[in-house]
Amino acid sequence: xxxxxxxxxxxxxxxxxxxxxxxxxxxxxxxxxxxxxxxxxxxxxxxxxxxxxxxxxxxxxxxxxxxxxxxxxxxxxxxxxxxxxxxxxxxxxxxxxxxxxxxxxxxxxxxxxxxxxxxxxxxxxxxxxxxxxxxxxxxxxxxxxxxxxxxxxxxxxxxxxxxxxxxxxxxxxxxxxxxxxxxxxxxxxxxxxxxxxxxxxxxxxxxxxxxxxxxxxxxxxxxxxxxxxxxxxxxxxxxxxxxxxxxxxxxxxxxxxxxxxxxxxxxxxxxxxxxxxxxxxxxxxxxxxxxxxxxxxxxxxxxxxxxxxxxxxxxxxxxxxxxxxxxxxx
Numbered sequence: 001x002x003x004x005x006x007x008x009x010x011x012x013x014x015x016x017x018x019x020x021x022x023x024x025x026x027x028x029x030x031x032x033x034x035x036x037x038x039x040x041x042x043x044x045x046x047x048x049x050x051x052x053x054x055x056x057x058x059x060x061x062x063x064x065x066x067x068x069x070x071x072x073x074x075x076x077x078x079x080x081x082x083x084x085x086x087x088x089x090x091x092x093x094x095x096x097x098x099x100x101x102x103x104x105x106x107x108x109x110x111x112x113x114x115x116x117x118x119x120x121x122x123x124x125x126x127x128x129x130x131x132x133x134x135x136x137x138x139x140x141x142x143x144x145x146x147x148x149x150x151x152x153x154x155x156x157x158x159x160x161x162x163x164x165x166x167x168x169x170x171x172x173x174x175x176x177x178x179x180x181x182x183x184x185x186x187x188x189x190x191x192x193x194x195x196x197x198x199x200x201x202x203x204x205x206x207x208x209x210x211x212x213x214x215x216x217x218x219x220x221x222x223x224x225x226x227x228x229x230x231x232x233x234x235x236x237x238x239x240x241x242x243x244x245x246x247x248x249x250x251x252x253x254x255x256x257x258x259x260x261x262x263x264x265x266x267x268x269x270x271x272x273x274x275x276x277x278x279x280x281x282x283x284x285x286x287x288x289x290x291x292x293x294x295x296x297x298x299x300x301x302x303x304x305x306x307x308x309x310x311x312x313x314x315x316x317x318x319x320x321x322x323x324x325x326x327x328x329x330x
Contacts (some may be wrong), residue, residue, distance in 0.1 A: 049080055052300050053101040055094060055111040056085035057138070057183065058214060061269045062241040062289065063112075066136075069293025079297060082106065089180045089214040091115040098122045101131075108132040108300035115182040116140045132303035136292055138185035139312075147309040149295055151287040153185040156266075156317040157192020157239075160285045163319055164193070164235055164264050165201035167282055172234035174206050175226040177247075179214040179240030186239050189266065193237070207233055212242055219246045235282075238265035244281060245271035251280050258282045268320060268328075276325045284320040290329060291315055 054070060056063045067083050074081045082101065086093035091114040101109055102125065109126055113119040113135065120143035123133050127144050135143075137150040164174060174197075179186050190209070197204050207230045212219025219242050227233070227250070238244045244265035251263065257279050265272060268286035275281035292315065299309040320328050 049078060050107040050301065050304060051080045051082065051104070052297065053082045053084065053098075053104075053106045053109045053111075054296060055097055055101070055109065056083075057094065057112045057114040057180075058089050059085045059087055060241060062267050065290040066293045066296070069290060070296050071293070073294040073297050077297065077301065079301065081297075086114070089114055089183075091118045091182070095119065095122050098126065102126050102129060105129075106131060107304050108134075110134050110136055110296045110300060111140075112137040113140050113184070114180065116184045117142060118182070119143070132300055134296070134299055134303075134309065136296060137287070137289070138183055141184075146303055147299060147311055147313070149292060149299070149310075149313045150185070150315055151317050152314040153188035154192040155314070156285055156287070157189035157194075158196045159192075159317055159319065160189065160237065160264065160266065161193040161196030162200070163283055163285065164237060165197060165204055167262055167264060168201070168204055168234060170201050171203035172205070173230065173232060174204055174235045174237060175223075175230055175233045176206060176209040176237045176239065177212050177219060177222050177226070177243045178209065178238075179212060179219075179242055181211050181213075183214075183240075189239050193239075212240075212246070214240060214242055216242055216246055219243060220250065223247055223250060233261065235262040235264055238263075241267035241269050241272075244275065244284065245269060248272070248275040248280050251275075256280070273320070273325060276320060276322055279322070282321070286318050286320050286328070288315045288318065 071081055084097045094114045099122065109131060116138065120140050123140055123143040123145055126133050133145050134147045135145045139148045178190055208226050210222045210226060212222045223246060236247050238247060244263060244267065247263050248271055258281065262282040263280065264283050265281065266285050268284055272281060272284050276284060302309055318328055
């Protein structure tokens with residue numbers, strides 16, 4: 001009896017030892033699985049959101065399509081944009097904006113310089129600090145900017161001169177209002193226009209060229225004074241985006257249409273486009289700024305990835321008349 005009890009006790013002890021052994025063997029595997037689950041977090045480093053600054057020369061409707069398309073594309077690719085512009089043409093304000101973007105350590109900047117020579121040193125400063133910089137609409141040739149995109153403004157000015165000569169049938173009198181005298185793009189347009197008129201249309205006389213400083217009130221005063229001084233003029237031409245809308249307002253106030261005095265001007269701002277539709281403005285030379293926004297973000301991303309962008313991209317220009325005013329962006 002005692003012997004049977006002994007063997008039963010031994011069997012119970014062996015069973016307990018076996019169960020403990022199994023538990024000991026399974027424990028490491030269980031722990032290993034838990035450890036694996038704990039370490040299952042992604043090993044790839046999360047990419048930092050890039051921040052780009054876009055700096056216009058002034059707050060103006062002309063640049064609204066640029067901002068809209070850039071913001072839409074930036075959202076698609078996960079970039080943040082800071083879009084800034086002085087409230088008037090003031091190179092000091094623009095330089096202050098650029099300095100602030102440098103201090104914020106943005107990844108890239110795209111800028112339309114108010115004064116190409118004055119802005120060049122601040123562009124170089126940004127590049128020295130590792131910020132990628134491109135220019136658009138108006139170039140900064142004396143800087144180390146990585147690329148330029150926009151209209152070949154000399155060619156656009158030549159197109160303006162050609163349009164004026166054709167609309168006048170090779171003979172007539174012209175008054176001209178330009179914008180900010182320090183803006184390279186405007187000076188290039190003016191040079192192109194004068195070159196074509198002098199070479200191809202010697203019967204067209206340029207009576208006067210004045211600057212409205214890119215300010216609507218100054219521009220209105222300048223145009224009115226030219227009209228008074230040269231009442232026999234045939235065509236008014238605006239070199240910047242301010243001239244056309246102001247001239248159209250003057251024409252409306254005087255009851256003029258394009259059959260009385262022609263307006264052949266620059267840029268497809270809403271007032272100019274409506275002026276064409278209303279029969280006040282004869283034709284516009286427009287840049288293709290609605291194509292710039294996407295490309296600005298693409299180029300800055302390419303540069304930040306260590307790639308290269310084109311040194312100069314001419315996005316072209318187009319003549320807008322009553323015949324294509326509803327379809328020119330197609």
